[in-house]
Amino acid sequence: MIATLSRKLIFGYRFETGRGDGGGIEGAATMSLRDHTSKRACYTSGMDSPLFRDRGIRRFAAGTLIVAFVLVVVLCAACTGATGTGTTSRPASTLSTVSITSASTTTSWFAGAPSSETSSTAATVATATSTTLAPTTDSSTTTLEPAPQPPLAFSTTRAMEHIKKLASDIGIRPGGSAAEDEAVSYVSDYLTGLGYDPVITEVPLSNGKISHDVVVTKKGTSPLTILVSGHLDSKPTTPGANDDASGAAAVLELARDFAGADQTPTLVFALFGTEEIIDANKTHHHFGSRAYVKNMTDAERDDLVGMISLDMIAYGNTFNLRTMGKGPRTLRDMLQAYAGAQGDNVAYLKDTGPTGWSDHEPFELAGYPALWIQWLTDPTYHKAGDTYQHIKTGPVQTTGSLMLGFLAGLTPQDLDQLHAAVRR
Ligand SMILES: [Zn+2]
Numbered sequence: 001m002i003a004t005l006s007r008k009l010i011f012g013y014r015f016e017t018g019r020g021d022g023g024g025i026e027g028a029a030t031m032s033l034r035d036h037t038s039k040r041a042c043y044t045s046g047m048d049s050p051l052f053r054d055r056g057i058r059r060f061a062a063g064t065l066i067v068a069f070v071l072v073v074v075l076c077a078a079c080t081g082a083t084g085t086g087t088t089s090r091p092a093s094t095l096s097t098v099s100i101t102s103a104s105t106t107t108s109w110f111a112g113a114p115s116s117e118t119s120s121t122a123a124t125v126a127t128a129t130s131t132t133l134a135p136t137t138d139s140s141t142t143t144l145e146p147a148p149q150p151p152l153a154f155s156t157t158r159a160m161e162h163i164k165k166l167a168s169d170i171g172i173r174p175g176g177s178a179a180e181d182e183a184v185s186y187v188s189d190y191l192t193g194l195g196y197d198p199v200i201t202e203v204p205l206s207n208g209k210i211s212h213d214v215v216v217t218k219k220g221t222s223p224l225t226i227l228v229s230g231h232l233d234s235k236p237t238t239p240g241a242n243d244d245a246s247g248a249a250a251v252l253e254l255a256r257d258f259a260g261a262d263q264t265p266t267l268v269f270a271l272f273g274t275e276e277i278i279d280a281n282k283t284h285h286h287f288g289s290r291a292y293v294k295n296m297t298d299a300e301r302d303d304l305v306g307m308i309s310l311d312m313i314a315y316g317n318t319f320n321l322r323t324m325g326k327g328p329r330t331l332r333d334m335l336q337a338y339a340g341a342q343g344d345n346v347a348y349l350k351d352t353g354p355t356g357w358s359d360h361e362p363f364e365l366a367g368y369p370a371l372w373i374q375w376l377t378d379p380t381y382h383k384a385g386d387t388y389q390h391i392k393t394g395p396v397q398t399t400g401s402l403m404l405g406f407l408a409g410l411t412p413q414d415l416d417q418l419h420a421a422v423r424r
Contacts, residue, residue, distance in 0.1 A: 152404055152405075153257070154250075154253055154254070154257060154397070154403075154404045155400075156393050156397040158249075158256070159246075159252070159253045160393060160396065162248065162252050163241050163246055163249045163314065166183055166232070166240075166245035166248060167239040167240060167241035167245045167386075167387060167388045168239065168388045170183055172234055172235075172237070173232060173240060174234070174278070175205060175209070175273060175274025175275075175287065176205050176273075176274060180211060180212070180232055180273060180274070181212070183232040183248075183271075184212045184214055184232060184271075187214050187232065188200055190252055191255055191269070195259055196217075196218075196255065196269075197216065198214050198215065198216050199215045199216070200213070201213045201215070201292075203274060203288050204291075205274055205278060206279065206281070207279060211233070211273030211287055211288060212273045212288075213270060213273055213291065214232075214270070215269070215270045215292070216269050217269075218255070218261075218266070218267045218269070220262075220265045221262065221263075221412075222265055224266065224305045224412075224416075225300070225303045225304045225305060225306075226268070226305065226306045226307070226407060226410070227268040227307045227308070228254060228269055228307075228407070229247070229269075229270040229307070229308070229309050229359050230244050230246070230249070230250060230251040230270075230271060230272070230310045230311065231244045231247065231248065231272045231274075231276075231359060232271050232272065232288075233273055233275055233276055234386075235382045237382070237383065238386045239384075239386060239387055241387050241388045241390060241391045242312050242314045242380070242390070243312045243378070243381060243386060244275065244310075245314075246312065246313045246314035246315075246395075246396060247312065247313055248271050249396070250396065251269050251270070251310060252271075254269060255267075257404055258407070263408050263410070264410055265410050266303065268304075272292065273288040274288055275288065275289065275311070275358065282355075283355060286359055286361050286362060288359070290362040292362075293366050304368055304422075305368070306331040306370065306418050307331075307368055307369070307370040308370070308371055308373060309359040309360045309372040310373050310399065311358040311359065311372055312375060313395050314391035314396050315375060315378040315380075315391050316377055316395060317375075318376050319339075319344060319346045319347065319375055319399070320346070320347050320348070320374050320375065320376055321335060321348050321349070321371050321372070322350070322358070322371060322372040322373075323348075323351065323364060323371050324350070324355075324356040325351070326364055327363070327368060327370050328367070328368070328369040330421035331369035331370065331371055332348065334406075336348065338406045339402055342402060344398060344402055349374075351372075357372070358372040358374070359372075360372045367422055367423030367424055368422055369418050369421050373399060373403075375395040375399070
């Protein structure tokens, strides 16, 4: 975990460094106000002429503003030049404000990103990372330029659009139904648009119907792999906005975030079919994830080191990591420590009963460090009221940002630790 946190500091630094580029903006805004006030008396004494008296306050104010503006331009230029030579220290307020400007600018790297929303989301991520690195007055660090990194910012707005599409437009999506197929088409089209090559696999169900898994892979610098999933189906009585259009939406946006990144772990983004129980037999669920685990190649089996199911992340006040308590707890411990360092209060819940209650089940039983992220408590669980109108953005934002930071910060050492924990 020390390695993880170290990596996090590096990521935090990337954001911090980016802020330096716009350092003059906050300085200018602050200075113009201050100068306008402090130098006012000075200019007033020199304006005691008939001209200024006749033209009144407006003329005086205009003159003062012009002078102040010129001063700010000169001072700003001097400030920028000094930073370049590594001799200027910066106040913390400058760093924190400029981070928003920098993050929103760099986030436009994503084609089609809605700029207003993206900038606020990016600001959230940047603020989170800034807490890991104290604002520095040592200008020597601000002169270090790390290699350009793709911006990483989870878009809750786009995630909400996916939820709306799945829950409101497509609606109720029982496993193996035409509606679930429509969801398969929607997510595979979206992933294709991001440059991925989705693998769509047929999943036979116990009732004779056919469901599908949609899976894409983003290679990392390491072949060791973390799989992140959501499920596309919903119970026959519910549009399943929270359960689990929310998890599927987050998977889509994480896939978008990492499409151009250079992260360490290889990431598999999976949209599983038919997670829900489909008949009277209470073990007739998790069809898509069970099929995936069953059909992994030897290489995939060797490289997989962790699995996270995002299932019900759009309603509730408590953020829970859940497992069956049967697999290695290494990933759970890592994620919980990471969340704690971010200031997120994450609880652990053990699944009740003999089976897990989300798609982590087959992975955990196969010996992988696996877990399920779920927010509680949703009173509309498996009911008609689980609609787009009912869900909340807060848990989606928290979960998405946490996942993004955690996955981006995983080091080779972390992956080795997870690899060693796999029970074969
Ligand atoms: Zn679910």
